[in-house]
Amino acid sequence: MxxxxxxxxxxxxxxxxxxxxxxPAQAAVAYDRISGADRYATSVAVSKLAFPKRAATVYLASGVNFADALSAGPAAVAAGGSMLLTTPKAIPAVVAAELKRLAPDRIVIVGGTGAVSDAVAKAARSYAPTVVRQSGVDRYETGRAVVRAAFTTAPTVYIATGADYPDALAAVPAAGAKRAPLLLVPGRSSKLDAATQTLLRDLGTANAVIVGGTGVVSSGIEKGIAALLGAGSTKRLSGSDRVGTSIAINAAAFGAAPRGDAYVATGYNYPDALAVGVLAGMRARPLYLSVPYCVPAPLRTQLTGATVSRVRLVGGVGAVRGLVGKLVGCLSxxxxxxxxxxxxxxxxxxxxxxxxxxxxxxxxxxxxxxxxxxxxxxxxxxxxxxxxxxxxxxxxxxxxxxxxxxxxxxxxxxxxxxxxxxxxxxxxxxxxxxxxxxxxxxxxxxxxxxxxxxxxxxxxxxxxxxxxxxxxxxxxxxxxxxxxxxxxxxxxxxxxxxxxxxxxxxxxxxxxxxxxxxxxx
The missing domain is CATH 3.30.1380.10 (Muramoyl-pentapeptide Carboxypeptidase; domain 2)
Known part of the structure; x- marks a missing residue:
């Protein structure tokens, strides 16, 4: 100045x-954008792509917190249903219009009344003959309730911390594509909690995929899962940061996928990635997390690889900039x-x-x-x-x-x-x-x-x-x-x-x- x-x-x-x-390095790859005026409208835009006609089941989760919607993503894929975001106290008009268009037989409210109020549940009855709530005393019990309702058996489960969102966001499509549940655990705990042990037994789980490093899901939890399921039953997918972890998850789940779309959302906020997880899981396509304004070199390598023909940015320019779609590399x-x-x-x-x-x-x-x-x-x-x-x-x-x-x-x-x-x-x-x-x-x-x-x-x-x-x-x-x-x-x-x-x-x-x-x- x-x-x-x-x-x-x-x-x-x-x-x-x-x-x-x-x-900044650039690459020529086709890209487009899936977005709406806000997080709720973006979830509607995703729903319209996933369900151009109707959906028999719709999961309705809070758009102002991430935990409940994470477990609901793979559950929605398993149920052949959509997932929409709502405010805690009222269904946004754009979401209400989408519910009317989808004409579901059943709406699943995810989370307790503090997350999604009774007023929302009451309004939801205008759009489906059956409205149920799946919830617990905290995010972990809510996640287990969602999983129990959606999965009678689960040979493979994905395990992520419920204390933060990046690793679980990238895991939603991977779990969904394999029709596997995503379980949230208190990742910094020194041991696997009893309730999760019981659920894994009840599901007949043989293999667990832990997402994130030991700083987010402890080695104690990993040892507890291995002791429960047996030697060689656990695999950990992680990278040096949230972008790297999303790459590791997608390489394991979609490394042999045919050429097609790759979804990219910011790794520094959660609503847009929550919204698109169901679509990516349904289509068995990867969801990568990125820096909002550029593409780190390891991610750029993935997006210019043999399995990607189009990059689909999720969210408006305020969430992920145009440079990400153009695969512009990062400068410091x-x-x-x-x-x-x-x-x-x-x-x-x-x-x-x-x-x-x-x-x-x-x-x-x-x-x-x-x-x-x-x-x-x-x-x-x-x-x-x-x-x-x-x-x-x-x-x-x-x-x-x-x-x-x-x-x-x-x-x-x-x-x-x-x-x-x-x-x-x-x-x-x-x-x-x-x-x-x-x-x-x-x-x-x-x-x-x-x-x-x-x-x-x-x-x-x-x-x-x-x-x-x-x-x-x-x-x-x-x-x-x-x-x-x-x-x-x-x-x-x-x-x-x-x-x-x-x-x-x-x-x-x-x-x-x-x-x-x-x-x-």
Whole structure:
């Protein structure tokens, strides 16, 4: 950010030699998106694909918690039924319309009245002659109740922690495709609980597939299952993280599947993956979990493999970005040399005195500031395009700043405006995008603070993304970015991300990367 740097003299900088910074890897694979206006509408969109005519059974589970719906997913597949999400106190209108279309004979309410109220159960009777509730005193007892009702026998079961959702989400289609139940256990317990032991005996289970590492389902539980079922009866599928675990689950369940669809949902929230699990299980297709804004390299390998002909993103752009469908590889959001680096009041530069590889952008400039070399070239190209469009003169008011320069600016603003006001206007040293060399404060006709109302400012808003820049501090975003609106502050993120940011209608990098707001230090 920049305000009134004219009192400072910026020392001349020796430009570093140019270097090729990494660009996100991309692959051409067909993709589409299954989504609705919210989690409930997305569950309806999935239901319509799974059941174009009607469904005899519908499972109705809370959309504001994950546990009950996890065990219900494979149960719904086994019953040949759909699963829809509801609010705890009322059936959303879009879900009610889908229930009417499906015309089920039976609706299964999953969970106790705290999860899905009696009011929802009463309303459900308008859509099916039979409405039953399957529940218990907690998520584990509810899961066992769902499994007992759906499965009289189960040679194989999947076991997942009920304390978190990622591993179980990926396991739902795998279990569903094998017509196997998914049992939730208190994963950090040191031993297998008695109720689960009894259920495994009653189901005649011979084999158990544990999903997730020992940090989520303990080795004590694994030993208890092995002691109950016999040597060689247990298999553990896990990876180094939630994405890796989903890959391991799908490789085991669908590694020999014919070429077809792969479903991809964010691994950092649960509603969309809950919704699509039944469809993926019915069709015996994998559900992968991804980072919301890019595809990690191991997942990209899977999605470009021989078994995938189409990627089906699940959820809107707020859940999973278009770059995931395009199989764009990930760049670091913590490495200060990365064009995707996120710098805000909660995520400082590391190291705080980082110096980028710099180049002269060769544009009209107040102080001759350099920029990071890719950003410098992009800024020159953007200025040339603006000039060709005849919008009027622009100049670079501030580009790269060293730690020392940022410290001087911040101290001056504190002295002039007070600390509270200064922190809405200027970053502390070590927390400034300008230190990365990716930020450009742009003036129009010699005026920076008035650029927003000029033809140049309007042109930038409409076109900067084409050259890899985003308007970083928009009006109305102070609660997320921590700074007052700055219509002059443009941030280089590269053309791949900038286009997706623009097309997705995002207004802060915090929202785009799916990280917490940073209103303060």
């Amino acid at each position: 920049y305000r009134g740097i004219s009192a400072l003299i910026v020392a001349a900088l020796l430009l570093s030699s140019l270097w090729a910074s990494p660009q 959001i913590t490495n200060p040399a990365s064009g995707w680096v996120l710098v805000n009041k909660r995520t400082p530069l590391r190291p705080s005195t980082f110096t980028p590889t710099l180049a002269d952008p060769r544009v009209p400039s107040a102080w001759g500031d350099p920029m990071q070399k890719d950003a410098a070239y992009a800024l020159r190209t953007m200025f040339a395009a603006a000039s060709a469009a005849g919008v009027g003169s622009m100049s670079l008011q501030s580009g790269y700043r060293s730690y020392a320069t940022q410290a001087s600016i911040f101290s001056r603003d504190v002295e002039q405006n007070g600390r509270a006001a200064a922190e809405r206007l200027t970053a502390r040293p070590g927390y400034s995008e300008h230190q990365t060399g990716f930020a450009a404060d742009i003036s129009a006709n010699g005026c920076m603070e008035c650029i927003g109302g000029t033809p140049q400012g309007r042109w930038l808003v409409a076109n900067a993304w084409r050259y890899g820049f985003i308007l970083r501090y928009e009006s109305g975003q102070t609660g997320k970015t921590g700074y007052s609106p700055e219509p002059w502050h443009y941030r280089y993120v590269g053309t791949v991300l900038a286009r997706d940011y623009h097309e997705g209608g995002f207004h802060s990098l915090e929202d785009y990367f799916g990280v917490p707001a940073a209103p303060g230090y």
